[in-house]
Amino acid sequence: MLRVLESVSLKAYPGQVTTLLGANGAGKSTTLACAQGLLQPEGGTVELLGQNPFGDNPELRSRVGVMLQDGGLPPSMRPVPLLRHVASLYQKPIDIDALITRLDLESFGTRTIRRLSGGQKQRVALALALAGDPEVLFLDEPSAGLDPQSRQVVFDLIAELRDAGKAIILTTHLMDDAQRLSDYVYIIDKGCTVAQGTVAELTARAAEDQDTRPVSFSAPAGLRLPEPPAGLHLEETGVGQYRLDGVNSPEHLNWLTHWWLQEGILPTELNLQSRSLEDVFLEIAQKEGRA
Amino acid sequence: MSQTQARSNAVSPLRRILNQGKYESIQMLSNGEQLILAVVMPLIALFVLTLTDLVKDVADRSIDAAVPGVLALCVISTAFTGQGIGTGFDRRYGVLTMFSTTPLGKTGLIFGKVIAVLSVLLIQVVLICSVSLLFLDWHPNPWGIAPAILFLLLGAAAFTALGLLIAGTVRPEATLAITNLAWILLAGAGGVLYPLSMAPDWAQPTLNALPSAALGDAMRDALIHGQFSIAGLIFLILWSAVGSFAAIKLFKWS
Secondary structure, X not given: OOOOOOEOOOOOOOOEEEEEEOOOOOOHHHHHHHHHOOOOOOOOOOOEOOEOOOOOOHHHHOOEEEEOOOOOOOOOOOHHHHHHHHHOOEOOOOOHHHHHHHOOHHHHOOOOHHHOOHXXXXXXXXXXXXXXXXXXXXXXXXXXXXXXXXXXXXXXXXXXXHHOOOXXXXXXXXXXXXXXHOOEEEEEEOOEEEEEEOHHHHHXXXXXXXXXXXXXXXXXXXXXXXXXXXXXXXXXXXXXXXXEEOOOOHHHHHHHHHHHHHHOOOXXXXXXXXXXXXXXXXXXXXXXXXX | OHHHHHHOOEOOHHHHHHHHHHHHHHHHHOOHHHHHHHHHHXXXXXXXXXHOOOOOOOOOOHHHHHHHHHHHHHHHHHHHHHHHHHHHHHHHOOHHHHHHOOOOHHHHHHHHHHHHHXXXXXXXXXXXXXXXXXXXXXXXXXXXXXXXXHHHHHHHHHHHHHHHHHHOOOOHHHHHHHHHHXXXXXXXXXXXXXXXXXXXXXXXXHHHOOHHHHHHHHXXXXXXXXOOOHHHHHHHHHHHHHHHHHHXXXXXXX
């Protein structure tokens, strides 16, 4: 059997969004499946609400909501009857009508799940996970396939649930999502947790490691690039998109603006980036690759 | 544990299973192919057997010989073929995994399917018996009615277990092929619609042990002759036990 997870250790708390961040195939979904009790790991321990999550435990299941990556939706059903059926398994389900309105499920309610778009299926799967008004919510790639508008709705909903005291554990391979949603992030790579902390902690730690500020700017495409001073690297990363790496002193900026002055270049966009989670992630991935 | 019970947000196990049974029954009945399999094919079999002389040697009147076998065929259509195909595709689409994350759990899921099979079977039995009594002058042996009900339930148990075994171990396309092919073979030559007395003598003990023949023969013994088939009882219990054991051991949820 293929070993997907090597060494993963994580905790999630009520009132927090805990994110598992990693590339596709890093082991995020497998970690989540173990935490949910859907997959029994060969070793280690898993506790969910203080209980062993493996095996049939309806009481525990009634307090935990799970959104699977592929949804697990029956193709021949219509979304709303399916949601109402799942809600009927709980004593105190969430306000289903309000949830239907919130996620706009009525707009495609007459169609069978087979005929829904990926984003619409995602919304149905999220609604199913929320049906029982769970204390713990597992969301596997909740924003995959969503259009920007539904994405915002889903993000607002996740933030509200967090504020209502739910423990939310989600996976994503999108740095942007992780940065926007998470209280605490575990970076997973090749089945191991390689870094953990709040977004601020992770980005700050990376900034200590390497104190540079990448500068990116937009200007006419195909400029002839000058040779930068030692330690700097200038390249055209896309059509008319440029990036200067290695900037760590005002002199470096001076060199750049001097070049613009000489060539008569006025950039249409200019960014002095603080380090993003993406940089942290890429650095870790690079280190792992070298190791 | 008591603290957990107190904080549970699940409805009672019975309520969960009944809700799931209702959901699964509607799923089965709203599927066109399943309806053809569950209702149209048995009705065709009933009329063909009654209006031809295929089973004329089995009982004094063709209709009396036909109905027990058609009822047995209903069991195989619903519990084995229909339920097997449905479960196979539910497994493919991750529906089984999704439901196992709800308070329903795996046990509730299985019992929900059993309720759906029994509900659809009840509709089939009422339909076939009504048509036979009202339009085809069927005269069942009154002593055989209670045993027939018992054998229908035992047959449903055996074929549900066998259907789940196939659905839970091979790809859904293979389940579709196997259960449909088995339905045709069993209906045609499995001792369901008529006894296997035309088969060679040496093969008969083996063929009569098939769950289809055990069910068909037991139904005929009951509804034609008013007799209780001990052999049918033993074979069907054995098939149920072996099928359930294998399904529990080998079923893969995803």
